[in-house]
Amino acid sequence: MEQAAPDPERLLQPAPLEPLSHPDAGLESMVGEETKGARDEGPGDGTMTENNFSLKKIEISVSEAEKRTGRNAMNMQETYTAYLIETRSVEHSDGQSVLTDSLWRRYSEFELLRNYLLVYYPHIVVPPLPEKRAEFVWHKLSADNMDPDFVERRRIGLENFLLRVASHPILCRDKIFYLFLTQEGNWKETVNETGFQLKADSRLKALNATFRVKNPDKRFIELKHYSDELQSVISHLLRVRARVADRLYGVYKVHGNYGRVFSEWSAIEKEMGDGLQSAGHHMDVYASSIDDILEDEEHYADQLKEYLFYAEALRAVCRKHELTQYDLETAAQDLAAKKQQCEELATGTVRTFSLKGMTTKLFGQETPEQREARIKMLEEQIKEGEQQLKSKNLEGREFVKNAWADIERFKEQKNHDLKEALISYAVMQISMCKKGIQVWTNAKECFSKM
């Protein structure tokens, strides 16, 4: 499926050549971005302009899907689907596109790319992938991953994913993403070499932070609630839509039986015969019209599904904030505890129970030298701690600022996209009604001639 006229949002700029093994590299480049404004499409600041690539427009499409067999990690034979990704660069002047890259990827590689992006851009609402397995099916669609309709819809979903990443002002500059589009062999190794899996936050740590954090930013709490609500309401909507589709299918298809019976009946009728026969034909037309109608509706459902999965991406950003905040709070707590300890040592007052205090009482006070040494050590630690706290504070604030910028961007995108989707739903209904009017008007004419 070719992309239509490339629009400014879909510019892909060649990624900077700096290695992206440092987890904060993303943040740094983003910081650079920040100083120029969130939606900056032009070349970045000093850190970015190692290269002098001129702005080129690039089109990305996932044009084909193919069944393949191969051997998996356990040397067992498996069947999977591979998708062809084609990248074209568009010359400014005449709008003609030239194929620059084309390679095959399978779904698991897309997953790998996304997981990488999640780790390196925790403040970004990372676009979701289309579903792994068919859910919210109604009876006509099978839940089989090899089903051609499912594969087709997945192909479109994967293309959509790539386009979303490519049109994101920050994600589009990522080198690994660039290599995903351009380097077929060895890409997996390159990604794994970044060591991103090790840098991922453990689920346990994240859960712990969620429970224990004391002062998360209120906006993130609201966002979390919103994402839960969004997920729940869209799931409900999709479930009922599937049932509605099922019923509608039934209504239309049963009318097809009229066609057959009318035709048989017309054989014994003299005057009514012709009218019956032709009316029957229209009943057949009516019955078969539902297939296209529901196929269109499936695309609408896919648009909703994307935002269903986006809810999870929103929650991921919230979780990262909670982690960062918790980290900050813990560091502050530790620092405060150390400071207090130091003070106690210096003034000699024991305000809180401490083991040292007990042992001192039992075994006698330590020597002044020993005390001095300890105070000095604590003061070192405190100084270090204060530095760390300062940078963590900065980190935390930067994270909130940048995350929130992306969330605002996301909100606008979501409102725009969902409104478009709802409008397209109305357009589909209108088309269905027009078809219905036509068929039944024809049928009525036939009946009146009976």
Next chain:
Amino acid sequence: MGKLGEAGLAATAGPARTLGMEGECRASQARSWGLPAGGAGGESPGGDAPLPGSISSSALLQAEVLDLDEDEDDLEVFCKDASLMDMNSFSPLMPTSPLSMINQVKFEDEPDLKDLFITVDEPESHVTTIETFITYRIITKTSRGEFDSSEFEVRRRYQDFLWLKEKLEEAHPTLVIPPLPEKFIVKGMVERFNDDFIETRRKALHRFLNRVADHPTLTFNEDFKIFLTAQAWEFSSHKKQGPGLLSRMGQSVRAVALSMRGVKSRPKEFMEMNNFIEIFSQKINLIDKISQRIYKEEREYLDEMKEYGPIHILWSASEDDLADTLKSVASCIDKCCKASEKRMSGFSEALLPVVHEYVLYSEMLMAVMKRRDQIQAELDSKVEALTSKKADTDLLTEEIGKLEDKVECANNALKADWERWKQNMQNDIKSAFTNMAEENILYYEQCLATWESFLTSQTDLRLEEASEDKL
């Protein structure tokens, strides 16, 4: 000849479908030709069920051909010219008050008004120690002379309708008697007296009585008149008269025995008729099933849609920018639901009852064919007896003569009523399906308007927003 002419005129005006003073006069003239309002088990020439009838112009020709006595006023011969019959003047589909029915009369070349209006309504449940049953109120308004009054109100239960139908079948074995709704529907019946069932039955009973009233012969049946007018005790005592249970049983045993002999010499036209009935019965049954199924699917679709709309409202509570759009979508879906409800009620008023009635009609037709065959079989058996036994030749010959007449009448009655029935069927089916198409068109038009106005409101908003941004 003059008398014939006059009577012919009377008959041509449509079998007793006249109103007003003139009508009364005509009716009495027609009566002078021996138009008893249906035989109620009176004397009969051959010891079989009496055959009351009406006489019309071509029937008079028939009479001449058959060389019938003027006294034989209990023969029924029908006018084959179907256009003279009152077919379209009243559609039994609309359960409305008698007076409003006048507006639905279609006028043929001669003003042809109904003079008998019947409604069935107000089902009421009666509880006794033995049983519980439902009665229906029947209001009759008429201008006919033979009725003592112009308005009657009685209450009847399903059993009474069954009685009436049996009497009509007895009196006119080869006429197409309108069908009654089933005794009970086995499938899916939880309670005998649930509201939908009662309403469906009430409408069908209403249709039944009106069809009888429409029928050129049956409308004058005496039992019919008594059914419409007699009060409770009078009615129950009347029901007890007539051929007793034993004689009825005896008749049916004989009938079975005769039918066992098979139909040897069924005339060609009746073979064709039988063939039509068989195929028609098959097809109409299928159409009935299909129509019921469509109704069921549409009902379930509607139920799901009713849940679908409100989810959008729920969603709008979490959104700000999208809230209005979501609420609009919800309201559109709601409007479409209402349009669908309307469509479904139209369906259950027009298409479903008509199709189902014709399913019952097809069963009735098969019974009529059987009865005709039985009458013929009787004749055939006597003829056989004559050729083989040669005993009591005179008696047999006389009997055969009477049976031949009987067969002739039965066949003619059936043929004429058949034409009438077919014409009615065509019109009813045509109008039922046209109505279904119209309901669907209306439904889609309403939905289209709803979604189109949503679309324009959204594009208007977008233009507004765009111009705001420019400011």
